[in-house]
Amino acid sequence: MLNRIDLRGSVEDPRRLLPRAALDVSAATEQVRPTVEAVREHGAAAIREATHRFDGVQVERLRVPAEAIAAAEEALDPAVRAALLESIARARKVHLDQRRTEVTTVLSDGGTVTQRWLPVGRVGLYVPGGLAVYPSSVVMNVVPAQVAGVESIAVTSPPQKDTGLPNRNILAACALLGIDEVYAVGGAQAIAMFGYGYGDEAPGCAPVDMITGPGNVWVTAAKRLLRGVVGIDAEAGPTEIAILADDSADPRHVAADLISQAEHDPLAASVLVTPSPELIEAVEVEVAKQVAETRHNQRVTEALTGPQSAIVIVDDLEQGLKVVDAYGAEHLEIQTRDPRAVAERVRSAGAIFVGAWSPVSLGDYCAGSNHVLPTGGCARHSSGLSTQTFLRGVQLIEYSHDALREVADHVVALSDAEDLPAHGAAVKVRFSA
Structure with a gap:
């Protein structure tokens, strides 16, 4: 049902080879x-x-x-x-644990910057x-x-x-x-x-x-x-799940999780990344069986057979990690031996679900994490919704007479170097008779 992409032996940047939903926002x-x-x-x-x-x-x-x-x-x-x-x-x-605290940095006696x-x-x-x-x-x-x-x-x-x-x-x-x-x-x-x-x-x-x-x-x-x-917050696209799995993964779990995200939308992306041919065969059998039993099987089938979904075959978990980092999935599941150690090496994902008992659907509802996450590879540079999304950092700069005098010559030197003499004059005037 799912397309296959064989990256074994490939040294190319995988980003252009990985599946994506066609979404013309422009x-x-x-x-x-x-x-x-x-x-x-x-x-x-x-x-x-x-x-x-x-x-x-x-x-x-x-x-x-x-x-x-x-x-x-x-x-x-x-x-x-x-x-x-x-x-x-x-x-x-x-x-609540994501809230920021106000920090004041003392740069000199009488010179402070406070981050609010x-x-x-x-x-x-x-x-x-x-x-x-x-x-x-x-x-x-x-x-x-x-x-x-x-x-x-x-x-x-x-x-x-x-x-x-x-x-x-x-x-x-x-x-x-x-x-x-x-x-x-x-x-x-x-x-x-x-x-x-x-x-x-x-x-x-x-x-x-x-x-x-x-x-x-x-x-x-x-x-x-x-x-x-x-x-x-972000330009959200269709939902995505990527699963990095080895031969220890339960194919029933993998198939169910791929289907769970395909249920959202015909453009939803479900991607399995694995070095195990045995797992691939078992997952394909399970996918066919479970899709036939699910309520929204037409929607799920369209999503799983679309160009945005695939099974990606890699040489080993090392290559698999490179592939999932390049993909930057909204949701990434790690179903491998020692999944926490593997998860801690991932650098690009909206949210990472560690081990067999942390499915994406848990995060959709009751994990405590947020399910509004970057899609379309944006997890390589952006974060999901959090308390910090709604906070703005504002700096309070407070210098005394002596603290400004200490750094005045540096301000003047840099303003002259940038041919902005009025900047320096705004400091010098404070010390002129």
């Missing part, structure tokens, strides 16, 4: 530009028009009424409630609601923002055709987290709404300072357009 950007501009110019009316045109939903109220959020929580299945509360508790514990960490003032959090709905993504977006100290948090998620509201489990998750500003808006128009706000009807939506959360290509394209107007 083309999508031009397609969503009119929608984004319309929202900027016409506010709520443009948001409604785009929602009707793209989602087929006529939304009566863009902001979800408080009573609808409360009703969703009241109707929440007890098992789902317990699971969400456990997910929230674990995520909060992990993200200040939360973003207002954030807009996007929660997908297309092929699947993600109350777990409410948790993953809201918890780190709350832990960071963000004072104003708004959530948006696409309206469902039968209710005109976001999925009720998404609304219930918002209620459990104390979020009462929720919008029934999805797609590019939701990103534009957060970026520009609207005030042509009450209650309006104030512009945000940062937008986070995954979405489809249209959401990603709109985030690209709004970058600079607001901060964004």
Whole structure:
């Protein structure tokens, strides 16, 4: 079912040889530009028009009424409630430990630089609601923002055709987290709404300072357009799993984990990297068997047979490590002997799941880690969502008269070297009669 890529004996840079989903964000950007501009110019009316045109939903109220959020929580299945509360508790514990501390560096007597960490003032959090709905993504977006100290948090998620509201489990998750500003808006128009706000009807939506959360290509394209107007977390692409495994791995586990991510989307990527021909054969048998039994087998089959998914055959685990570092997976599982030692050698992954009992689906819900992670190889240079995403480093520079005098000649010398004499003059004037 999966394509095979044989890299044994290869000395080429594996990046150009590895599978990737075809995702033309640049083309999508031009397609969503009119929608984004319309929202900027016409506010709520443009948001409604785009929602009707793209989602087929006529939304009566863009902001979800408080009573609808409360009703969703009241109707929440007890098992789902317990699971969400456990997910929230674990995520909060992990993200609390990610908080930064203020540090003051003393450079001289009277000369200090203090690094402060200040939360973003207002954030807009996007929660997908297309092929699947993600109350777990409410948790993953809201918890780190709350832990960071963000004072104003708004959530948006696409309206469902039968209710005109976001999925009720998404609304219930918002209620459990104390979020009462929720919008029934999805797609590019939701990103534009957060970026520009609207005030042509009450209650309006104030512009945000940062937008986070995954979405489809249209959401990603709109985030690209709004970058600079607001901060964004990343340009998320389709979900990915890579598994680095040797012949000690259980083929049932490997197959199940590849399928679990393929379930998200036909463009989802599932990649197995292994030096073991025996494991490959066993995994292929298991994949065929398990796909036939899974509910979304058509979606899973399309993802597993697409060009973005493959079994990559390598000489050994050393080459395997080079391959997974080049791939930079959103989710990377290590299913080998001594998996912790192997995992600690990985340099590029959004999140690393160590050993047979740490599947990616654990991280999706209840590991305590965050599941909003870099995709498309961006893990080679970017991090996933965390408390730090919502914090800004601000330096306080405080020098006394004597501390400035100590370094004044150096400032003047460097300003002269750069032909910016007024810079030096701004120091010299402080010591002139």
